[in-house]
Amino acid sequence: MQNIEMIRMQINYLVTQAHHDIFTLSTLSDTSLKQQILQRLWDSLSTIHFLSEWLANQAITSYHALPPQTAVAGSSGTFNQLQIPPITQPNQRTFTIRELATFDGKNGRPAYVAVNGIVYDVTNNRAWAAATHFGLTAGKDYTQEFASCHAGQQSILATLPVVGRLV
Numbered sequence: 001m002q003n004i005e006m007i008r009m010q011i012n013y014l015v016t017q018a019h020h021d022i023f024t025l026s027t028l029s030d031t032s033l034k035q036q037i038l039q040r041l042w043d044s045l046s047t048i049h050f051l052s053e054w055l056a057n058q059a060i061t062s063y064h065a066l067p068p069q070t071a072v073a074g075s076s077g078t079f080n081q082l083q084i085p086p087i088t089q090p091n092q093r094t095f096t097i098r099e100l101a102t103f104d105g106k107n108g109r110p111a112y113v114a115v116n117g118i119v120y121d122v123t124n125n126r127a128w129a130a131a132t133h134f135g136l137t138a139g140k141d142y143t144q145e146f147a148s149c150h151a152g153q154q155s156i157l158a159t160l161p162v163v164g165r166l167v
Contacts, residue, residue, distance in 0.1 A: 095112075103138060119166055
């Protein structure tokens with residue numbers, strides 16, 4: 001529980017900083033300083049996204065670890081059965097390798113990549129500018145490449161929007 005409180009405080013700090021940065025951007029004319037603030041905003045949003053995904057995974061893990069009839073204290077002080085609605089992604093779909101190849105970021109198409117069976121949108125990711133990343137091109141499964149270059153760095157994937165699954 002202490003970790004969750006620390007995460008909540010970090011998210012609140014990042015949101016406060018983002019509010020301040022947005023206000024500063026609205027009054028600023030220095031282009032180089034604007035770029036720094038925009039970069040900080042981007043980093044803050046990426047971190048907030050990662051932390052919220054972590055919290056959601058913790059909630060799901062905790063929910064599944066409870067026995068079926070476990071009661072928890074409700075906000076009114078009474079005990080109610082814990083009910084967490086399933087987290088669903090309405091825009092997710094399944095992709096074949098052939099379908100994934102069409103999302104190569106060319107001619108205005110989105111840029112998608114797959115890792116471990118999950119398809120991620122890298123269209124607006126800085127590391128995938130022009131739909132390429134260190135010689136890799138969007139529209140492919142990069143499970144092996146990710147494991148060899150970013151082993152143990154799942155937080156990288158947590159910052160990317162999930163758009164579906166690879167079948």
